Amino acid sequence: MELSLIDLRGLPENEFVSHIPENDIFLYTLTTLDFNEAERLVQKLRDIYPIAKHISGGPHITLFPQDGERVFDAIALGEGENSIIELFNDIFNSELKPIYRQGPLSDLQTIPIPSRKWLPKSSVVIQGLLNKEYLKHNGTSTLFSRGCPFDCHFCSNLEKGSVRYMPYETITQEIEYLKREYGVNALALKDDNGIPVGRRFARPWLEAIGKADIKWRGQSRATGVTEDMVKLAKDSGCVEIAVGLETITPKSMDILNKPLNLTEAKKYLLTLQKHGIGIRIHIIVGLPGEPENVVDSTLKFCDEFGVNSVLLSLLTPLPGTAMYNNPSSFGMKNITKNWDDFRVAFGSFDANEKPKMTFEYEKETPWGKGKSSEEIIDNYMILQEAFREGSRKF
Ligand code: SF4
Structure with missing residues (x-):
């Protein structure tokens, strides 16, 4: 064959x-x-x-x-x-x-390292995966775990509430394979939690990556990672963490089942800064419970923490999420079934191209007046423009 x-x-x-x-x-x-x-x-x-x-x-x-x-x-x-x-x-x-x-989930303890040999080398390795002095590093993406211990109502991860990890020695082996075969010296970890939640998992994970002597970026929640694990992440080669903040509005976070202690989140950002790890934050525009001044307060927050990289998205109730399955609980209606409209924005629209909303809010939601689609798109475009003007990287 x-x-x-x-x-x-x-x-x-x-x-x-x-x-x-x-x-x-x-x-x-x-x-x-x-x-x-x-x-x-x-x-x-x-x-x-x-x-x-x-x-x-x-x-x-x-x-x-x-x-x-x-x-x-x-x-x-x-x-x-x-x-x-x-x-x-x-x-x-x-x-x-x-x-x-497939009946049972795949056993990550026994499945082999994913081979890249069917791909052209140019599809495996790219430059520009990391910022600053690591821009010219040869980068690729990896996934060492599946699932997430949390259960956020907007998240389309199909495996929520638990995590499976690859054996830690296999993590090191996979990175060594990528270095040997492809000259890789930079990784983008695609795991939902690039610094696993809980020292018991985080320590051996970070040590396994650290053994491979490589630079990497990943993502994590805004809370729940201790300073000793941040330091260990830095020592293992971490140069940037994308923080899944989503919003700075605690009310929105409660609605999304992602309760945010803003004080703790700020402390985490400061800890990343202290250890020289670059910060990227994920922001979603159009969340239920957003205040009128969401644009100003978001920009003020980013300025305060010197955030220089933002992943900006328009709220999209993706299939598989609690929002998609039960929109009325979130004051939402009319979710489109045109799958072409489900482009997750990610700051990808130019100044003349407006994203499409994939749902509408009820006039009255459980959290007060529902924002109009026009208002949400305007907020998105203003934020996108402000981030571009401020030379923040998307
Ligand atoms: S948004 Fe992040 S923390 Fe929440 S369930 Fe999804 S992957 Fe987990």
């Missing part, structure tokens, strides 16, 4: 097909944001390669299997490490089933 991984990132959609040679089987993993684009691609590929089978998994297919059944020859629900083996055995025996559902 020959296998290739086709990297379509960065290509315009109308060029996808010209980069895809004929194959017997095409495999996809899809989020909600990708689904419509993938559906259009499958239709085009069926026209030119009519015998090929198309099989998909991923979060969107797991949440909306009916979408998957409509478009694909087979779908795999949930995690896929075991399903894919069953699926290929069935293909070899000409017994492909329409639906595969």
Whole structure:
């Protein structure tokens, strides 16, 4: 069997097909944001390669299997490490089933290090992953854990309430593999908690990364990480932490089941600064419970803490979240089913392009008057412009 991984990132959609040679089987993993684009691609590929089978998994297919059944020859629900083996055995025996559902979660203690050998080197390694003096480092992304111990109502992580970790020695081995094969010396940890919550997990994790002698960035909650773990993170090569603050409004955080002690959050930011770790913060515009002066108070906070990098998003009630499943509890209504509109903003709109809202607020919400969509988009654009003018990096 020959296998290739086709990297379509960065290509315009109308060029996808010209980069895809004929194959017997095409495999996809899809989020909600990708689904419509993938559906259009499958239709085009069926026209030119009519015998090929198309099989998909991923979060969107797991949440909306009916979408998957409509478009694909087979779908795999949930995690896929075991399903894919069953699926290929069935293909070899000409017994492909329409639906595969992995029972138990994959055991991270036993699954191998993800091989990158199917990808062109240029898709594995990029520069500019880290800031400042590390800009020219060869970087790549890794995931050493799955899940998050928390349960925020806006978060689309499908595994909330628990975390599975790779064996700590495997973390070091994976980094050594990336250094050896790809000359990597910078990592972006994609784990929900780049500094795990609780010393019991954080210490061996950070020590495992530290052994590999590499620079890295990751993300963490605004609270719950102690100073000794921040210091250990710095010693292990951490140069930037993206802090999942989301808002500086405690009321909004309570509504989102992400209670924020602003004093503790400020202390955490100061601790990161003290140990020379750069700060990036995540801010979401349009949250329930936001005050009228949300723009001014957010900018004031960023100035006060010298935040030089912001990941700005427009609130998007993604499928799988409590907000999507129960919008009225959050004073929300009319969530769109047009998956193309679920572009998570991330500061990606230019001055003349306004993002689209994917929902509306009721006129009266449990927390007072609901903001209009226009007001929320205006706030988003003002903040985006202010961050750009202030030369803060998105
Ligand atoms: S927003 Fe962050 S802390 Fe909250 S559940 Fe999602 S990953 Fe966990």
